[in-house]
Amino acid sequence: MIKDIIAEGLASGWQHIDGASQQGEQELDCDVLIVGSGAGGGISAQVLSQAGLKVMVVDEGPLKSSQDFKMQERSAYPDLYQESAARKTKDKAISIFQGRCVGGSTTVNWTTSLRTPEPTLQHWQQRWGFKQVNSQSLAPYFVKAEQMLGISPWLQTNQNNALLAKGCEALAWSYQAIPRNVKQCWDLGYCGMGCPTNAKQSMLVTTIPAALSAGATLLSRFRVQTLHFDKGAITGAQLQALNTSQRLHGASIKIKARQVVLSAGAIGSPAALLRSKVPDPYQLVGKRTFLHPSVMSGAVFEQAVNSHQGAPQSVYSDHFVWREGSEGECGYKLEVPPVHPILLATKISGFGQFHSDMMQQINHLQVTIALLRDGFNEQSIGGQVQLRDDGSPVLDYPISDFVWRGARRALLSMAELQFAAGAKQVFPLHEQSKLVSSWPQAKAMIEQLPMQALATRLASAHVMGGCAMGGDEQTSLVDEDGNYRWLDGLSVIDGSVFPTSLGANPQLSIYAMALRNAELLAKRLQA
Numbered sequence: 435m436i437k438d439i440i441a442e443g444l445a446s447g448w449q450h451i452d453g454a455s456q457q458g459e460q461e462l463d464c465d466v467l468i469v470g471s472g473a474g475g476g477i478s479a480q481v482l483s484q485a486g487l488k489v490m491v492v493d494e495g496p497l498k499s500s501q502d503f504k505m506q507e508r509s510a511y512p513d514l515y516q517e518s519a520a521r522k523t524k525d526k527a528i529s530i531f532q533g534r535c536v537g538g539s540t541t542v543n544w545t546t547s548l549r550t551p552e553p554t555l556q557h558w559q560q561r562w563g564f565k566q567v568n569s570q571s572l573a574p575y576f577v578k579a580e581q582m583l584g585i586s587p588w589l590q591t592n593q594n595n596a597l598l599a600k601g602c603e604a605l606a607w608s609y610q611a612i613p614r615n616v617k618q619c620w621d622l623g624y625c626g627m628g629c630p631t632n633a634k635q636s637m638l639v640t641t642i643p644a645a646l647s648a649g650a651t652l653l654s655r656f657r658v659q660t661l662h663f664d665k666g667a668i669t670g671a672q673l674q675a676l677n678t679s680q681r682l683h684g685a686s687i688k689i690k691a692r693q694v695v696l697s698a699g700a701i702g703s704p705a706a707l708l709r710s711k712v713p714d715p716y717q718l719v720g721k722r723t724f725l726h727p728s729v730m731s732g733a734v735f736e737q738a739v740n741s742h743q744g745a746p747q748s749v750y751s752d753h754f755v756w757r758e759g760s761e762g763e764c765g766y767k768l769e770v771p772p773v774h775p776i777l778l779a780t781k782i783s784g785f786g787q788f789h790s791d792m793m794q795q796i797n798h799l800q801v802t803i804a805l806l807r808d809g810f811n812e813q814s815i816g817g818q819v820q821l822r823d824d825g826s827p828v829l830d831y832p833i834s835d836f837v838w839r840g841a842r843r844a845l846l847s848m849a850e851l852q853f854a855a856g857a858k859q860v861f862p863l864h865e866q867s868k869l870v871s872s873w874p875q876a877k878a879m880i881e882q883l884p885m886q887a888l889a890t891r892l893a894s895a896h897v898m899g900g901c902a903m904g905g906d907e908q909t910s911l912v913d914e915d916g917n918y919r920w921l922d923g924l925s926v927i928d929g930s931v932f933p934t935s936l937g938a939n940p941q942l943s944i945y946a947m948a949l950r951n952a953e954l955l956a957k958r959l960q961a
């Protein structure tokens with residue numbers, strides 16, 4: 435029997451208000467209001483509530499637990515993801531995956547846990563005026579996060595990952611084992627639908643329970659519509675309650691707080707700032723939002739690969755990430771995704787018979803993805819978060835030629851790798867591509883494919899930026915301690931503060947930065 439951490443906690447007296455059962459209007463007050471309960475919000479909630487502060491954590495998503503996680507895409511995506519996992523950029527060219535539930539994206543992520551790459555931290559020092567945040571100062575926070583969340587290399591590689599390693603071996607490309615944030619993992623492979631065994635050390639089962647046990651209050655299914663401020667200082671926020679279909683139903687809560695920690699994630703945090711019309715003298719809110727836009731390549735193998743089973747990600751290759759230096763041509767990281775039917779059906783290119791044939795071969799498919807490292811030079815300025823008429827956010831991300839050049843090189847590398855690993859056939863996910871049977875054929879085809887929005891399939895599970903951190907007030911919205919420059923009492927602690935993408939999966943970078951800045955904030959508020 436798996437222990438239901440959430441049900442037990444609620445029974446023990448945790449404070450939880452569900453927006454679906456909220457009625458009318460109410461006013462509450464606290465020391466610190468944390469907006470969002472994902473990687474940044476979860477860590478902040480634990481640190482600040484354990485420091486003795488009166489903390490409220492609000493999330494627009496529902497509170498679910500291991501018992502709700504049924505390993506079914508059809509319920510997981512509408513229940514746990516932003517826009518039912520169908521969020522896209524404004525022109526619909528890039529699919530965006532983000533969590534919308536207590537625990538945020540950490541509840542549904544694939545558990546890869548990598549430190550911020552050294553070249554990224556150096557770039558931030560050289561180009562973004564970072565003075566205190568570097569690999570030495572972050573090292574203790576990485577160690578702390580790794581210990582808290584059971585992060586260690588995972589060696590039970592499934593076939594999908596093993597073929598990535600095999601291709602790298604054959605081509606003498608470097609590759610490494612992936613550390614994961616799991617304890618007693620059953621190796622099921624359904625991390626993206628919420629962990630049914632509580633093995634994944636997401637914020638849902640670690641920091642949020644710790645915060646609630648320390649006296650914090652959780653408000654789920656409440657959306658922070660606007661932040662309130664007066665005379666240059668934050669005073670609180672307006673929350674709208676959502677029903678079980680995630681729609682506003684008229685109830686609301688006004689919260690008075692002396693400090694707000696914005697942790698609504700990239701897209702969510704800039705959107706809250708835009709709706710609130712906060713002071714922003716250099717018009718930076720929402721700009722420089724990055725995605726690690728990812729191109730994908732499918733390969734058919736003779737043997738069963740069963741890419742839905744086992745830890746989704748356990749091998750990566752950084753062979754092409756930093757080849758031309760951090761500011762050179764667009765580098766890319768090679769990884770694999772889990773391959774589940776809805777995920778595959780919505781990403782695979784082609785229609786009708788071709789699509790159906792591919793779906794029927796699902797158990798023989800290996801899929802490789804290449805995550806393009808965006809934001810490291812002036813040819814790659816990322817996207818901009820905008821608001822629709824109803825106040826909901828949308829990301830406008832025009833894809834630059836620089837990114838397209840990287841996409842073509844990445845599609846070439848992936849096809850070469852998959853044939854080197856023994857693939858019978860390879861098909862880059864592109865509307866005009868065909869199944870090809872050899873690396874020379876693949877090379878000739880990919881070199882001719884038009885790199886265009888909506889033709890080349892692109893996806894992202896790594897949204898970063900939009901509230902850039904840095905040393906210069908003309909180019910950054912928050913300082914290195916996470917303080918919003920233009921309002922007292924407002925911090926931003928989440929993935930939106932990165933001034934570029936990372937070149938590595940983001941969660942561990944967010945945990946470390948959040949530990950650092952939440953601890954500094956706790957000291958300031960206690961003083």
Ligand SMILES: Cc1cc2nc3c(=O)[nH]c(=O)nc-3n(C[C@H](O)[C@H](O)[C@H](O)COP(=O)(O)OP(=O)(O)OC[C@H]3O[C@@H](n4cnc5c(N)ncnc54)[C@H](O)[C@@H]3O)c2cc1C
Nearest residue numbers: 470472474494538539544545546658699702929939940941
């Ligand atoms: C499918 C998937 C797989 C991934 N795999 C990995 C991986 O293996 N390794 C890795 O490092 N990273 C992975 N990531 C990315 C990683 O999980 C995120 O980068 C990280 O969780 C971001 O943390 P955050 O605090 O910025 O935002 P989030 O964790 O996304 O949390 C933001 C929270 O804010 C809430 N929110 C937003 N707006 C509002 C509002 N107005 N009012 C109230 N609440 C609001 C949202 O509901 C959400 O719960 C993955 C992500 C996804 C979706």
